[in-house]
Amino acid sequence: MLKAESVAVFRGERLVFRDLSLSVPSGGALVLAGPNGAGKSTLLRLLAGLVRPAAGQVLWDGQDAFADLAAHGQRVVYVGHQDAVKPGLTAAENLRFAARISGKSIRAALEAVGLENLADLPARMLSAGQKRRLALSRLVLSAAPLWLLDEPTLGLDVAAIERFGRLLAAHRAGGGLIVAATHVPLPLDNVAGLRLA
Template identity: 45%
Template sequence: MSDAAQFNVTLTARDLAVSRGGRVIVDGVNLVVGPGEAAVLRGPNGAGKTTLLRALAGLLAPASGEITVSAEDARIYCGVLNGGKPTLTVTENLRFWAALYGASFGPARAAFGLEPVEDRPMRELSTGYQRRLGLARLVVSGRAVWIVDEPTAGLDAASTTAFECLLAEHRARGGAAILATHEPLDAPGARTLELEQ
């Protein structure tokens, strides 16, 4: 990873409320995530973690409040769904993403150890490998703000560690991250945001 690709993006949410199906799911959220910082959302099922993440990623319009990002096209959202096509092979999925984000996919494939399965259709992969492919999109995108829902669900210990290392590397280069998880995650210096039901 070169030092040239330094990120400098800050995401700010002010007094944010998000509703789904006409019902307010989360409100009063204030959050600032700057270069090198990370925030971890925690809370019971149904607390609105996914809804909040999707709003922060710009996929859901907030009911009130505002979200500002200091650069355009800086956010990448990786939800519980991996966003790949089941009938395409691992490499075909990665190549498609690389074309969309205008980047290369080689480093991402190596970072998540996907070479052994690169020619297999995604639907034939185990849950863990599918998740690794989904997470590889974060690296492919080259975007500054990672917004990830349950990053380590389905991952084995080694892959979880690999993700933690990549996250640390991303933050060291000035990247930011907002994660929602139920599992213990080693992210030094990350702020925790507790959501209540």
Template identity: 50%
Template sequence: MRLCGSGLTCVRGGREVFTGLDFDAAAGEAIAVVGRNGSGKTSLLRLIAGLLIPAGGTIALEGGDAELTLPEQCHYLGHRDALKPALSVAENLSFWADFLGGGRFDAAESLAAVGLDHASDLPAAFLSAGQRRRLSLARLRAVRRPVWLLDEPTTALDVAGQDMFGGLMRDHLARGGLIIAATHAPLGIESRELRIGGMV
């Protein structure tokens, strides 16, 4: 499996964010997208996820499931945690599994993998910022998808949480997945760097 971008141009609000951008990532590889604020890191992830339309260039997934679109084979984890505060931790995870079409999954195993098994019945409104991020990360385990698009994934995680997430990423890559992550901080795993210039 290989994810390729060729000659990508992104325009937002009438402003060209970047142009002529090329990248490729094969199964088992991670790319850290780096650049200053406003350079287009998040925009690139949103282009791959199908949330934005490129003004030029192409994005293709070779060797994926031919029956599914690229966005249907991606997990997009933004820098905001999309949680319903009135629902419990387990209910939030079940909502995402249903929404993403994951079918049957082991909520307890997914929550244990991110260190939240003790809080499964707690309303999400009572979670700390780090715990909210852990719950968002549990989605990656609950529904398996080959491409992870991660926007500042370690935000709000303590050192133990960063170590835990590093293990999740290494496991995903070992299973043949690939990761594209916009980040200002080291990912904690082996990765290639894609630097985006752009205007602020």
């Protein structure tokens, strides 16, 4: 279980939020909503261990998640605004490092997002939506229980969003947790919401 208790975060000198608490159980999903600049991405970065709270704490199964950042890093996979796709590498080559760490199949990851026929195509030739799907395919290669997603459906068409919904459901069915920031509805059932001002 993931919990944040009365956390506060500054960005530079600006207080982004304070006294914020949340809880996501095994198999749960939390969708963050709110206007641009409200702190959704900052909250995801906090939960990922990339930002430390000025106050409060983040807990994993009741323990301070930041006591061992290396261990916390192994339980988190973070997909941010940027797709982190290297244009000079093929779609498959972009996944090689993640697959080597996980021991999972690049082909299966590409099939999960419908890019198996483009495995050998240089990423610079992919459309924006295809690059986003390639970024999301890294989720399939990860064994991390906590998926932190920032605008995950940006640039995706209806079919790709449906396919992504199946990935989300399978992850949750296995006890995985999802926290996602978005401005549009996600293909998630039984989801909690948190609106940031």
